[in-house]
Amino acid sequence: MAVRILLLAAALALSGCQRYEITLNERVISRPPPVPTLAELADEALATCVRQHLHDRRLGDPRRLRALVCSHAGIADLRGIELLSGLQTLGLAHNALTSLTPLFRLPALRRVDLRGNDELTCAEVDALAARLPEGGELLPPEACARR
8 A cells, every 4th residue: 555655646746747857866767858949940930930929928848839929920831830739829910821731730729810811722721710629710811701
């Protein structure tokens, strides 16, 4: 019984240390996952916007970013945005987007503003809207909103 209590106490203690490397007798027994780098973002304008949001919110890990507003930023390519896995709100109004495919890999996404991205196809906009959870909101480019 005492062994079970000790194991339970150790498991609870370790669960609160997810961001720390844990060693026992100078051997690593738990190591946190590496923090992704913004080098994975294909578009420099997007990377600049993400860096600014991380700095403003004092976040070191891009996976912890919940909201990102990059309107009028000149963003054309969203490849790599999936590293922002905790993103719930995304403002991309008035950019130069031509594809939304990378957004399909953002599991927490609930609200997206795509107004002013007139090169997007309405079929792709509709596909993204269908992937949002119930209660999610998508503001489409004007051409798609008028249909």
